[in-house]
Amino acid sequence: MSTPVNLEVDLGAGLILRNPVLTASGTFGYGLEFEPFVDLRRLGGIVVKGISPRPRAGNPPPRLVETPSGMLNAIGLQNVGVERFIDDKLPPLRERDATVVVNVFGQGTEDYVAVAEALDGKPGVAALELNLSCPNVAHGGFLIGKSPKAVAEVTAAVRRVSRLPLWVKLTPNVSEIVDIAAAAADAGADALSLVNTYVGMVVDVERRRPVLANLTGGLSGPAIRPMAVAAVYQVARAVKIPLIGMGGIVCVRDIVEFLLVGASAVQVGTASFNEPGIAARLVDELAAWCRDHGVDDVRELVGAIEIPR
Amino acid sequence: MSTPVNLEVDLGAGLILRNPVLTASGTFGYGLEFEPFVDLRRLGGIVVKGISPRPRAGNPPPRLVETPSGMLNAIGLQNVGVERFIDDKLPPLRERDATVVVNVFGQGTEDYVAVAEALDGKPGVAALELNLSCPNVAHGGFLIGKSPKAVAEVTAAVRRVSRLPLWVKLTPNVSEIVDIAAAAADAGADALSLVNTYVGMVVDVERRRPVLANLTGGLSGPAIRPMAVAAVYQVARAVKIPLIGMGGIVCVRDIVEFLLVGASAVQVGTASFNEPGIAARLVDELAAWCRDHGVDDVRELVGAIEIPR
Amino acid sequence: MPENITAQVEEQQALGGDYHLLRIAGPTIAAAARAGQFVMLGLGDPGEMLIRRPFSIARVIESAEGPVAFEILYKVVGRGTLAFSRLRPGAAMSVLGPLGRGFWLPAPEAPCRPILVAGGIGIAPFPLFVQQLGPAARHAEVIYGGRSAVDLPLAQWFEPRCGTLTLATEDGTEGLRGRITAPLEQALDRADEQEGSCVFACGPHPMLAAVARLCLERQIPCQLALEETMACGFGVCLGCVVPRRHPTDAFDRFARVCTEGPVFDAREIVL
Amino acid sequence: MPENITAQVEEQQALGGDYHLLRIAGPTIAAAARAGQFVMLGLGDPGEMLIRRPFSIARVIESAEGPVAFEILYKVVGRGTLAFSRLRPGAAMSVLGPLGRGFWLPAPEAPCRPILVAGGIGIAPFPLFVQQLGPAARHAEVIYGGRSAVDLPLAQWFEPRCGTLTLATEDGTEGLRGRITAPLEQALDRADEQEGSCVFACGPHPMLAAVARLCLERQIPCQLALEETMACGFGVCLGCVVPRRHPTDAFDRFARVCTEGPVFDAREIVL
Ligand SMILES: Cc1cc2nc3c(=O)[nH]c(=O)nc-3n(C[C@H](O)[C@H](O)[C@H](O)COP(=O)(O)OP(=O)(O)OC[C@H]3O[C@@H](n4cnc5c(N)ncnc54)[C@H](O)[C@@H]3O)c2cc1C
Ligand SMILES: Cc1cc2nc3c(=O)[nH]c(=O)nc-3n(C[C@H](O)[C@H](O)[C@H](O)COP(=O)(O)OP(=O)(O)OC[C@H]3O[C@@H](n4cnc5c(N)ncnc54)[C@H](O)[C@@H]3O)c2cc1C
Ligand SMILES: Cc1cc2nc3c(=O)[nH]c(=O)nc-3n(C[C@H](O)[C@H](O)[C@H](O)COP(=O)(O)O)c2cc1C
Ligand SMILES: Cc1cc2nc3c(=O)[nH]c(=O)nc-3n(C[C@H](O)[C@H](O)[C@H](O)COP(=O)(O)O)c2cc1C
Numbered sequence A, B: 001m002s003t004p005v006n007l008e009v010d011l012g013a014g015l016i017l018r019n020p021v022l023t024a025s026g027t028f029g030y031g032l033e034f035e036p037f038v039d040l041r042r043l044g045g046i047v048v049k050g051i052s053p054r055p056r057a058g059n060p061p062p063r064l065v066e067t068p069s070g071m072l073n074a075i076g077l078q079n080v081g082v083e084r085f086i087d088d089k090l091p092p093l094r095e096r097d098a099t100v101v102v103n104v105f106g107q108g109t110e111d112y113v114a115v116a117e118a119l120d121g122k123p124g125v126a127a128l129e130l131n132l133s134c135p136n137v138a139h140g141g142f143l144i145g146k147s148p149k150a151v152a153e154v155t156a157a158v159r160r161v162s163r164l165p166l167w168v169k170l171t172p173n174v175s176e177i178v179d180i181a182a183a184a185a186d187a188g189a190d191a192l193s194l195v196n197t198y199v200g201m202v203v204d205v206e207r208r209r210p211v212l213a214n215l216t217g218g219l220s221g222p223a224i225r226p227m228a229v230a231a232v233y234q235v236a237r238a239v240k241i242p243l244i245g246m247g248g249i250v251c252v253r254d255i256v257e258f259l260l261v262g263a264s265a266v267q268v269g270t271a272s273f274n275e276p277g278i279a280a281r282l283v284d285e286l287a288a289w290c291r292d293h294g295v296d297d298v299r300e301l302v303g304a305i306e307i308p309r
Numbered sequence C, D: 001m002p003e004n005i006t007a008q009v010e011e012q013q014a015l016g017g018d019y020h021l022l023r024i025a026g027p028t029i030a031a032a033a034r035a036g037q038f039v040m041l042g043l044g045d046p047g048e049m050l051i052r053r054p055f056s057i058a059r060v061i062e063s064a065e066g067p068v069a070f071e072i073l074y075k076v077v078g079r080g081t082l083a084f085s086r087l088r089p090g091a092a093m094s095v096l097g098p099l100g101r102g103f104w105l106p107a108p109e110a111p112c113r114p115i116l117v118a119g120g121i122g123i124a125p126f127p128l129f130v131q132q133l134g135p136a137a138r139h140a141e142v143i144y145g146g147r148s149a150v151d152l153p154l155a156q157w158f159e160p161r162c163g164t165l166t167l168a169t170e171d172g173t174e175g176l177r178g179r180i181t182a183p184l185e186q187a188l189d190r191a192d193e194q195e196g197s198c199v200f201a202c203g204p205h206p207m208l209a210a211v212a213r214l215c216l217e218r219q220i221p222c223q224l225a226l227e228e229t230m231a232c233g234f235g236v237c238l239g240c241v242v243p244r245r246h247p248t249d250a251f252d253r254f255a256r257v258c259t260e261g262p263v264f265d266a267r268e269i270v271l
C-alpha cells in the first residue's frame, strides 16, 4: 500500500489548510446551507458570502443570466451584515469545525476596517478575504481594486487593525493585474485570491433591454478559466506570497491546472450551484489524481509548470 | 409585399457599407480562400489578416487550443507583408468588388505608418483597421493598445499619412476601455473596432506544460461575448464615432445584441472556421429578422437599447 | 430536506406544440413532493449545462409500494429544454429536490373552495395539486388560459377531475377568447357571495400581477407560484429574488423565490 | 475543391477500446477523396462544438452507381470524439472536405514497393490508400504498431489485402513486443537491397520523427501524414503549422498542415 498523499497546504501567516480546495465567496452561502450535501470539514475551507458592516439588500432582479459556458450575476452583495454574521452564522460553523474565511466587502476603507475590527478576536475565523473586486455595486471595491494605490491603502488599513491572515481578492478587469497584486503584497497581504468575475452584459433582443436589472454583471464559470489561469500564471511570477486561484473550476484537471501555474490553493465557485457536493468530491479526486501521477505531496504541483526552452 | 429592409450602414468618413456584417481579421484569411463558400460581395466587408511592413513568420506551433465555448490562438501575426499583399491579394479582391478593410499591425509607430503609406492610393482598400491590440506578439500593438497616450500617438501618425477611413481596433485587456476609445477618437480615428481577444492560457496537465508554444494566447468565441457586449455598450456611451462590434457572434441574435448596445456594424470571427459561409448567411438572416420585427432600416437598431427607469 | 441524485429518465412524451412530459425515477423526491415545489434538473456534466433548470413537480407516480417517480411538464423554450426534449428513457439526469415552499392547502378547520388559475406552462404544478387535494378537487374550479389551443396541453386531464374547468385562449381557438382575467373576475364575484374561496395561481408575471390585484381588491386569499431565474435552487446564490412588501431590514428587502417561495401569499410580495 | 455540407450519419460501429468507425453519406467527397486527405467534422451548432475536428478519410464506400459515402476511423480522446461516438444513423453532421494534400502514389514510371507505417490511430488513412493502390497493394508491406492488441483495430482488414503485415505492440499482447522502429529498420534494410522502396507513415509525432530519421539516413523516399491542432482546415486560421526545412522568406518559415499537408515529404519539414 502506498503512503497517503499529503494534501495540506500552507497559505502563509501560519494558516495550514487540510487541503487546497475551498469554496468561493458568494457561491457557497454561509456554508450551512450545504450541510445536506457535504461534510464541511472535508473542505480546505469555506469562503462565505461577502460581509459588509451593515445588512445590504442587493440589486433588484433579474440578477442572473446564463451565457456560453458561464453566467453573469449581479447580486449586489446582499448580505446579513457583520453583526448578524457573528451572532447567527459563525457559532454553528465553528461547531462544525469548518475552516471559515470571511469575505469582506465595503464601499471605502472605513467599511473594510469596520468589518475587520468587528471580526477581530472572534473565534472560528481562519482568515479575511478582502473583496476589492466586485463589479456589481456602485462605488464598490471594484474601483478600489483597479488602482494599485487604493488597493495598498485598504490592505494596509486592515492590516493595522487585524491579526488574522489577510487575503486580498483581485479583479481581473485591469490592464496589469501584476501591479495590483504587487501593491497588495507590499501593503501586507498574506495571500492573494484571483480572480473575481469579469464585467459582462446580455441583452434581451426581443425587449431591447439588458437582461439584468443592474445592466451589467460579473461573468463566472468555465468560460473565464483560460483568462483566470493566465492571470494566476502572471501574478505567480511577480509576487512571492501564496495565491488562491479560481475561475471556472469544474473538475480535478482544472484544479491541477491552477496549481501548476502557481496557485497554492483553489476555490470552486459557480460549479457548486450545479452540484452542491462538488468541492468535497474534488478533494477526493485530487488525492486520487496525485496518487495516479506519483505525486506524494500536493505542494509539489504548485508552480510546477515547465516552460519549454 | 413589404419594402425591402435597408441594411446599409454609415461607418463615417464617407464609407457606406452594403450591410453591417463584416468578417474579422485573422479569421477570413485574405478573403479569397472563402470563395468556394461565399460570394464576397454579399458581405458588408472583409477585414483581412493583419499586415505588417515585412513578411512575418508568426509563432511556433502549437498555436491553437479549444476552451469552453471559445478558443485560444497565438498565431503571432504570420503574414505576407504589405508588398506581397498589394501585388498578390489586392488585385483579385478588387476584381470581385469586395469591400476590403486592411488590418495593420506593427511593432511601433513607424511600422503602422509604413503600411499605411504603402497602401495609400492603392485602389481597392476601403479602410484601414489599426490592430493596437494583439496579445500574441512581444512588443506588439498590445502594449501600445493599453496606453491612451500611445494609442493617440499611433492613430495621429497614421492619420497624417493616410486619407483612408481609419479604424482603430481596441484591446479589452484594460482597466478602462473608454479611456482608450476616447484617445483614439480624439486622435482622428473615424471608427473603432472592438474587441480583440482576451489573454488566456491552457495547461497540458499531463505534460505540465502550456499547450501553446507562446504560453498564452488570445481568447475568442462565444465565451467572450458578454464581455465584448459590455465593452461596446460602455464605449458607445462615451464616444461619438461609429463602432464595429465583435466577439463570439454565431447567430443573428448576437448581431442584433451588438447593434442594440451601439455598434453600427459587426464582425464575425471564430465562427467562420466552423461554418465558412456563416457571415453571408447572417446577412440574410439579419434582413429577415428586421422584417419580422418591423424594422425597415437596420440603423434603427443601432444603440436602440432601452435602459429601464 | 432536498435530495441531490442522479436519476433515470423513465418516459418522455411529446404533447404537441413544444410541450413535453418527462417522467423521472425518484421515490424519495416523489414521496416528499408537495404541489408547487420544484426540482432543479441538469445533465450532470457542467460542461454541457453549467446551470441547472427549475421545473415544477407536475405529478407523482405511485406503484403498489408507493411513490416511485415524478413527472415534469415542460415547454421547449431554449437550450436546456431542447436538450431535455432529446433525452430518452434510460438517460441520466442530475436532480435536486423537492425544493421550496409549495402551496399550502386550505386548513380543514377553515375550508375554502379552491380556484386554480393557470397561464400557459403555469399549469405545471396543478396536476399534483389536484392529486393532493384528493376528493376536495371535486369542488375546485380551474381557469386555464393560453395563447392558443395547443398551449393547453393538460386540459383533458383536469376535465373529469375538477368541479369546473374554464378554458381561455387569446386567439379563441379553444374556450373563451381572451385572457383568464375575465372568467376569474366572474368566479371571484361568485366567490364573494359564497364566502370561503381561495385562489392558487401560476403563470407569467403579468398574469400573476393581474390575479393578485383582483384578489387583493376583494380580500380573497391568494397564493402565487412565481418564476425567477435560478442558479442554485436552494437559497445560496441569491439570484432568484422578489421584493418583499414589508421588509424588516435591508437584508430582508428581497425574498428568495427558491426557498421562501416559489409560492407566496400575494400580500407578501411586490410584483 | 472542398465541399461544405450537412451530411447524414449512415452507420456507427464500435470496434472496441475507444475505437469507432463512422460512415457518413457524401458522394462528392467520397468520389474526390485521395488517401491521406481529411475532412473537418462538426455538429453544426457552434454552441455545442465551436471548432470542427479533423479526421482522415479512412475508406470510401461504393454502390453500383459509384462512391456514395466515406468512413472515418476514430478514437475517443475528448469532448468532440465522445459526442461523435453518441451519434446514431440519421444524425446530421457538418462536413468540410476532402481537404489537404494526400499521399502521392508511386508514379508508374518509377514504381516502388510501398511500406506503410502506422502508429495507433495513424492507421486511419491506410485503408483508402490500399483501396487506391489497387492490385499493387499485394506488394505493399504494412507495419502497424500500437500500445496493446486493442489498439490495432483494423489489423484483420489489412491481412488479406497486403503483401506483409507486421504487427507490434508495446505490451506484447499482439505481434512483436515493442515499437515499430525495429521491424521498420529491418524492412528498410531489405529495401536497401531491393531498391525502389518508399515509405508512407502516419502516427504520433515521435514515431514520425523516428521514421523520418531512418528513411532520410538511407535516402529512402518517405511521406509523412502529420497532425496538428486545426481550427479551419482550409488554410485561413494559420493555426496548424509545421516548420519548413528550407523556408524562402519569413512568411514561409511555417507550412500549413491543412493545405500544404497533411502529407509532407520528410525532407520538406522539421519534426
Ligand atoms: C420555480 C420554477 C418552476 C418552473 N417550472 C416550470 C415547469 O414546470 N415547466 C416549464 O416548462 N418551465 C418551468 N419553469 C421555467 C423553466 O425553468 C425555464 O423555461 C427553463 O429554465 C428554460 O431553460 P432553457 O435552457 O430551455 O432556456 P434558456 O435558453 O435558458 O432561456 C429561454 C428563456 O427562458 C427564460 N429562463 C431561462 N432560465 C430560466 C430559469 N432558470 N428560470 C426561469 N426562466 C428562465 C429566459 O429568460 C429565456 O426567456 C419554472 C421556473 C421556475 C423558477
Ligand atoms: C489531418 C488530421 C487527421 C486526423 N485523423 C484522425 C483520424 O482519422 N482518427 C482519429 O481518431 N483522429 C484523427 N486526428 C486527430 C483528431 O482530430 C483528434 O483526436 C480530435 O480532434 C480530438 O477531438 P476531441 O474533442 O475528442 O478531443 P479534445 O478534447 O479536443 O482533445 C483531446 C486531445 O486531442 C488533441 N486534439 C484536440 N484537437 C485536436 C485537433 N484539432 N487536431 C489534433 N489533435 C487534437 C488534444 O491536444 C488533446 O490531447 C486527425 C488530426 C489531424 C490534424
Ligand atoms: C452568484 C455569485 C456571487 C458571488 N459573490 C461574491 C462575493 O460576495 N464576494 C466575492 O469576493 N466574490 C463573489 N463571487 C465571485 C466568486 O467568488 C468567484 O471569484 C468567481 O465566481 C469565479 O469563480 P467560478 O468561475 O468558479 O465561479 C460571486 C460569484 C457568483 C457566481
Ligand atoms: C485565429 C485568429 C487570428 C486572429 N488574427 C487577428 C489579426 O491578425 N488582427 C486582428 O486585429 N485580430 C485578429 N484576431 C481577432 C479577431 O479579429 C476578433 O477580434 C476576435 O477573434 C473576436 O471575435 P470572435 O470571437 O468572433 O472570433 C484573430 C482571431 C483569431 C481567432
Ligand code: FES
Pocket: C229, C230, C231, C232, C233, C234, C235, C236, C237, C238, C239, C240, C241, C256, C257, C258, C259
Ligand atoms: S436560486 Fe439560488 S438563491 Fe434562489
Ligand code: FES
Pocket: D229, D230, D231, D232, D233, D234, D235, D236, D237, D238, D239, D240, D241, D256, D257, D258, D259
Ligand atoms: S487549420 Fe486553419 S490554417 Fe490549417
